[in-house]
Amino acid sequence: MTATGTTALLGVAADAALTVPGVAGLQPRLAHRLAAAAATRADPMPHRTPPEAGIRADRAPDGSGWHIEVRCVLAEGRRALDIARNVHDQVRTAVISHLPVPEPVTVTVTVTRIAARYDAA
Amino acid sequence: MALDDPHTRPEPPGDGPRPGPAAADVPPFAGDEALPCGRLLSRVWEQAQDAAPATDPHTVSCPYCREAVEGLATVNAATRVLRAEDPPGLHAVAGRVMEVVRAEVRLGLLLPLADSDRDLRIAESTAAKVLRQAADTVPGARAATCRLVPEGDGSDVRVTMTLAAALDRPLPDRAHQVRRSVFHSAGQDLGLAVTAVDITVVGALEPWPPLTVGPGLPTHGGTQ
Numbered sequence: 058m059t060a061t062g063t064t065a066l067l068g069v070a071a072d073a074a075l076t077v078p079g080v081a082g083l084q085p086r087l088a089h090r091l092a093a094a095a096a097t098r099a100d101p102m103p104h105r106t107p108p109e110a111g112i113r114a115d116r117a118p119d120g121s122g123w124h125i126e127v128r129c130v131l132a133e134g135r136r137a138l139d140i141a142r143n144v145h146d147q148v149r150t151a152v153i154s155h156l157p158v159p160e161p162v163t164v165t166v167t168v169t170r171i172a173a174r175y176d177a178a
Numbered sequence: 179m180a181l182d183d184p185h186t187r188p189e190p191p192g193d194g195p196r197p198g199p200a201a202a203d204v205p206p207f208a209g210d211e212a213l214p215c216g217r218l219l220s221r222v223w224e225q226a227q228d229a230a231p232a233t234d235p236h237t238v239s240c241p242y243c244r245e246a247v248e249g250l251a252t253v254n255a256a257t258r259v260l261r262a263e264d265p266p267g268l269h270a271v272a273g274r275v276m277e278v279v280r281a282e283v284r285l286g287l288l289l290p291l292a293d294s295d296r297d298l299r300i301a302e303s304t305a306a307k308v309l310r311q312a313a314d315t316v317p318g319a320r321a322a323t324c325r326l327v328p329e330g331d332g333s334d335v336r337v338t339m340t341l342a343a344a345l346d347r348p349l350p351d352r353a354h355q356v357r358r359s360v361f362h363s364a365g366q367d368l369g370l371a372v373t374a375v376d377i378t379v380v381g382a383l384e385p386w387p388p389l390t391v392g393p394g395l396p397t398h399g400g401t402q
Contacts, residue, residue, distance in 0.1 A: 087278070091279075136367060137291065137369055139369065141298040142298065165298075169301050170301070
């Protein structure tokens with residue numbers, strides 16, 4: 058899969074995760090947050106982190122499939138385990154549907170934060 | 179730009195003295211500019227950086243060299259201004275970067291959620307916050323620290339908590355209440371398979387409102 062294809066894969070996974078009830082957002086990975094922190098005021102455009110920054114997609118070492126990692130922020134009020142399960146299944150289904158040929162897909166879901174209702178947006 | 183950056187200036191080979199005017203005929207830089215008086219711009223600038231202009235009669239009297247030195251002074255002044263402005267900006271960037279790094283470290287361990295079929299994890303700091311809140315729901319108890327560590331090869335997790343407790347009831351009873359609340363929240367709010375909750379009481383919770391004793395005033399006391 059090309060770089061463009063991988064970017065599309067990240068978008069598909071991000072969209073699937075964000076549709077799950079109880080998911081308040083995706084937590085950008087460290088590299089993206091460092092880039093945002095290093096952006097200076099002299100930058101002509103303010104740094105904006107896309108939702109895909111909360112997804113990581115890696116080829117299996119033997120090239121036989123994909124491993125997707127999702128870091129998500131939950132809204133309080135539902136059991137974290139139930140939301141994480143839902144995210145796992147939704148993302149896996151969406152990625153498998155997106156791939157042009159059937160390949161094994163594994164998914165890891167990491168809950169990084171549970172946001173209080175007032176800061177969940 | 180740092181004009182006096184040692185890496186940007188040609189160093190004479192060896193440890194001997196700096197080259198004299200005779201060496202000025204050898205351009206140290208490709209494209210070095212020769213002034214109309216015959217001196218190389220780089221040499222004039224280097225000399226101006228190193229010594230007072232009055233020490234070289236040629237520089238004092240030559241209009242080309244003087245103009246070059248004045249131009250260098252302008253660039254130096256601009257550099258000093260930029261240097262004075264840059265540190266706050268750099269400090270702000272460094273501060274933001276360090277905050278990101280600290281936030282990553284604060285996540286703590288990634289603990290398994292109670293699902294043997296899927297790879298689901300939760301950051302220790304997030305789980306600990308929920309469990310501290312659960313402990314705080316017990317009257318007369320206030321959680322201080324909460325650590326969680328995986329136990330065994332499955333999804334089991336062990337909780338270690340310190341708390342302050344009011345002394346109006348036996349401590350074992352209150353610790354038991356806290357333990358029950360933590361177990362319940364771990365299962366109900368998080369979905370963690372907590373196998374044990376170790377509790378250490380590290381402080382006494384002051385009664386609230388504080389005792390007020392005085393002539394004609396009622397005495398209040400108790401715990402929150």
